[in-house]
Amino acid sequence: xxxxxxxxxxxxxxxxxxxxxxxxxxxxxxxxxxxxxxxxxxxxxxxxxxxxxxxxxxxxxxxxxxxxxxxxxxxxxxxxxxxxxxxxxxxxxxxxxxxxxxxxxxxxxxxxxxxxxxxxxxxxxxxxxxxxxxxxxxxxxxxxxxxxxxxxxxxxxxxxxxxxxxxxxxxxxxxxxxxxxxxxxxxxxxxxxxxxxxxxxxxxxxxxxxxxxxxxxxxxxxxxxxxxxxxxxxxxxxxxxxxxxxxxxxxxxxxxxxxxxxxxxxxxxxxxxxxxxxxxxxxxxxxxxxxxxxxxxxxxxxxxxxxxxxxxxxxxxxxxxxxxxxxxxxxxxxxxxxxxxxxxxxxxxxxxxxxxxxxxxxxxxxxxxxxxxxxxxxxxxxxxxxxxxxxxxxxxxxxxxxxxxxxxxxxxxxxxxxxxxxxxxxxxxxxxxxxxxxxxxxxxxxxxxxxxxxxxxxxxxxxxxxxxxxxxxxxxxxxxxxxxxxxxxxxxxxxxxxxxxxxx
Numbered sequence: 001x002x003x004x005x006x007x008x009x010x011x012x013x014x015x016x017x018x019x020x021x022x023x024x025x026x027x028x029x030x031x032x033x034x035x036x037x038x039x040x041x042x043x044x045x046x047x048x049x050x051x052x053x054x055x056x057x058x059x060x061x062x063x064x065x066x067x068x069x070x071x072x073x074x075x076x077x078x079x080x081x082x083x084x085x086x087x088x089x090x091x092x093x094x095x096x097x098x099x100x101x102x103x104x105x106x107x108x109x110x111x112x113x114x115x116x117x118x119x120x121x122x123x124x125x126x127x128x129x130x131x132x133x134x135x136x137x138x139x140x141x142x143x144x145x146x147x148x149x150x151x152x153x154x155x156x157x158x159x160x161x162x163x164x165x166x167x168x169x170x171x172x173x174x175x176x177x178x179x180x181x182x183x184x185x186x187x188x189x190x191x192x193x194x195x196x197x198x199x200x201x202x203x204x205x206x207x208x209x210x211x212x213x214x215x216x217x218x219x220x221x222x223x224x225x226x227x228x229x230x231x232x233x234x235x236x237x238x239x240x241x242x243x244x245x246x247x248x249x250x251x252x253x254x255x256x257x258x259x260x261x262x263x264x265x266x267x268x269x270x271x272x273x274x275x276x277x278x279x280x281x282x283x284x285x286x287x288x289x290x291x292x293x294x295x296x297x298x299x300x301x302x303x304x305x306x307x308x309x310x311x312x313x314x315x316x317x318x319x320x321x322x323x324x325x326x327x328x329x330x331x332x333x334x335x336x337x338x339x340x341x342x343x344x345x346x347x348x349x350x351x352x353x354x355x356x357x358x359x360x361x362x363x364x365x366x367x368x369x370x371x372x373x374x375x376x377x378x379x380x381x382x383x384x385x386x387x388x389x390x391x392x393x394x395x396x397x398x399x400x401x402x403x404x405x406x407x408x409x410x411x412x413x414x415x416x417x418x419x420x421x422x423x424x425x426x427x428x429x430x431x432x433x434x435x436x437x438x439x440x441x442x443x444x445x446x447x448x449x450x451x452x453x454x455x456x457x458x459x460x461x462x463x464x465x466x467x468x469x470x471x472x473x474x475x476x477x478x479x480x481x482x483x484x485x486x487x488x489x490x491x492x493x494x495x496x497x498x499x500x501x502x503x504x
Contacts, residue, residue, distance in 0.1 A: 035180025038325030112289030168358025335369030357386025421484025
């Protein structure tokens with residue numbers, strides 16, 4: 001009997017992992033369902049004695065077992081895609097069974113929580129500050145400052161809220177953590193609770209992630225006695241994009257409409273149910289156990305560049321040959337990620353653009369591929385790292401259409417709280433449509449009486465483009481939250497780097 005290891009990650013299952021595992025079992029072999037290595041182009045990936053075969057189908061089983069399969073990739077841990085990474089958050093990926101406490105303990109699990117309980121609140125926060133960890137959800141705010149604010153607040157109840165409303169295009173790292181290493185997230189939340197004096201934590205997961213929801217519910221139940229008196233509760237969100245914004249998320253958790261709140265007051269002082277609340281995303285919280293172990297904050301801070309410390313799980317998706325999860329220290333260039341690691345486009349055509357940071361991220365041109373992966377370096381070129389999702393496009397992409405999609409997406413997902421986002425996004429769609437047809441001709445101007453006495457007039461294509469730029473400026477600086485404020489990034493970057501797509 002051979003031990004066969006196959007991932008039970010949602011992506012692997014979607015590629016046929018369940019059927020493959022059942023077929024190996026029928027032949028009398030022991031099946032272990034493990035987390036995913038993150039080499040998604042090879043799923044379902046079959047592992048026997050550390051060696052991999054993928055992407056495997058039912059027809060490949062006999063050849064895999066007798067050693068004649070052409071799908072062999074050698075020792076998985078030595079594969080260049082894995083060996084070249086610096087994995088902390090995903091150190092257990094592919095190696096452990098997600099809900100097995102013995103596997104978690106044997107790979108360093110709970111060591112961070114044990115140390116946190118030993119050193120106490122002030123020392124935990126000092127470690128976090130020294131590590132330089134910034135929120136991985138997109139804003140990049142220093143996590144230690146947020147924790148220190150909550151710890152210093154006086155209240156009868158405090159909360160830890162994990163933002164697992166991962167809704168950006170090309171992002172799947174949160175889902176992989178929750179499905180593959182759920183105890184790590186729970187440990188990070190328990191450490192946060194120890195640091196700020198919170199006894200209750202919520203994980204807010206979007207409903208599109210049923211596998212992650214099931215895993216987190218089971219993990220919270222299995223580990224309840226270990227993290228007690230800290231309590232973790234799993235909540236399911238309906239999937240509104242704006243509920244990834246922290247104040248919308250808090251409203252949704254309270255059973256209210258997912259609408260942004262004006263700040264101040266900050267959630268750190270008046271958050272969930274009006275109590276001091278730490279709101280961090282999955283990757284931020286799962287980085288914490290490593291900061292408290294394995295060399296501590298100093299070792300973590302040595303990774304990265306500038307003010308971007310530690311590692312970042314980067315998700316490679318879109319039109320790319322080797323899509324998957326790649327964790328490395330900040331500072332790697334976009335060109336290395338797309339061409340050297342990702343292998344270029346899956347279509348084999350030249351790369352035209354890469355959108356970094358989800359649907360609200362800027363489109364970067366190949367001329368910008370030498371920019372290091374760093375919060376400040378990206379901000380300097382009006383781009384965002386966001387949740388580190390990369391969507392690759394080849395030279396057949398129409399960037400005007402992608403700019404229109406950004407406005408359309410914002411119009412559909414706006415909570416309606418502020419005018420620049422609610423109205424601006426709809427006007428943005430109309431403007432881009434008029435640019436596509438050459439501008440506004442006088443015959444098409446509305447005939448209804450206007451509220452002012454300006455003469456009705458047509459606008460040239462260049463006039464419409466200028467109006468789009470003005471609109472983006474209003475949305476960027478006038479919107480209440482990042483949804484409206486960041487929508488101009490993909491629009492303006494598309495207009496800047498591919499003007500011919502707008503004027504054709």
